[in-house]
Amino acid sequence: MDEKNDAINQNLNPIKRNSLAHQNLRFALIACKNDLLNTASLALITIQIWDVDKDLYWCTSCPSQLPTHQRIDYPFESRNEYVYKAAILDLKTNHIYGEVILFNRFKQENIFGQLAATQCAxxxxxxxxDEPKRCLSIHAYSNQYEIKINHHPVLLTPRQFEIICILILNPMGLSLEQLHFYLxxxxxxxxxxxxxxxxxxxNKVGELICARTYQIQAQVFxxxxxxxxxxxxxxxDTIRALDQGDYFTKCRSPFLRNWQQILRIRIQNLLG
Incomplete structure (x- = not known):
């Protein structure tokens, strides 16, 4: 049993680390998105952000998707296009979060290409x-839910809880009309x-929710x-250990109920 638990914990640790790394990268991209789009438009270039696993995470051609749903091969140098790369680093620890890859749409060499890639990174x-982010932890399993902000419990109504969960599952944010439909x-x-x-x-969670486009501004667990x-x-093994029932059992939101149904189908397809 101990060996099995150790294996599960070993699987969960990289999940937690990758989740935190992706969240930090997501926060940064949300903050930089307009600047990156302006740079791409003015310089007639395409900017791609790849995560540490060499998966395409964001691209100026699909700016509303984070992470992007595109599945393309990692770009390599070729004679027909000029590719410029720069690592995205944690300035304190030198941890690599990913990579900026920049290339010209017209496949023409740009003497400022490497400089632009480095500046974007x-x-x-x-x-x-930047400044420390708030920490949001939430448990949605079974009939009892729990939510904490910076480790302090917060009491929410069922609808408020659903709003938080919907926004967690839509990290790029939602318009008022989209949120209304999902809820x-x-x-x-x-x-x-x-x-x-x-x-x-x-009034309860403060600046945890960003205005205009409604989105969560916190590290989420x-x-x-x-x-x-x-x-x-x-x-x-981790899936079997964590699968103890459905989430959002008392939620009325069609979006959350549909998410749970899709999750259950994926589990059945994977485990048989």
Whole structure:
């Protein structure tokens, strides 16, 4: 039993580390997104951000997706295109979070290409090392949920809890209309009602929720996300150990209920 638990913990540790690294990279990209898009537009270049696992994480051609849903091979140098690369580093520890890859759309050499790639990487690195971020931990398993901000419990209404979970699963943020649909779908509830709900929620969690595009601004540790990441990684023993029932059992949100159904189908397909 101890050996099995050790194996599960060994699988969970890289999941936690990768999750934290991706969250830090995500925060930085959200903060830098407009600057990166402006740079790409003015210089007629494409900017790609690859994570430490050599997976495409974000691209100026699909700026609303983070992480991107594109699946392409890691770019290598070729005679037909000029590729410039620069590592994204933690300025304090030199930990590598990923890589900026920049190439010209017209496949023409740009003498400032390497400088631009380096500057983009440094801009992202600086954002990673900005002020400490808030920590949000959330447990959505079974009928009892628990949410803490900076390790302090916070009491939320069921709807407020659902809003937090929906935003966690949509890290690039949602418009008011999108959030309304994910939360209520066809229920006859006005946008003003949702605005009031968000206002009450922000009174409890402060700047945890960003305005305009509603999104979570915190390091997130959520049991349902950890399970999803174990499923993505294919850690069978970890999945079996963590799979003790459904999440969001009392949630009314169509989006969360659909997410749980898809998760259950993925588990059945993987475990048989």
């Amino acid at each position: 440094e801009m992202i690195s600086q954002k990673i090392n 209520y779908e066809d229920e006859n509830i006005s946008l003003n009602t949702l605005k009031s709900e968000i206002s009450y929620l922000k 959520a049991d349902f996300k950890q399970f999803e990441e174990a499923l993505d990684a294919g850690y069978l």
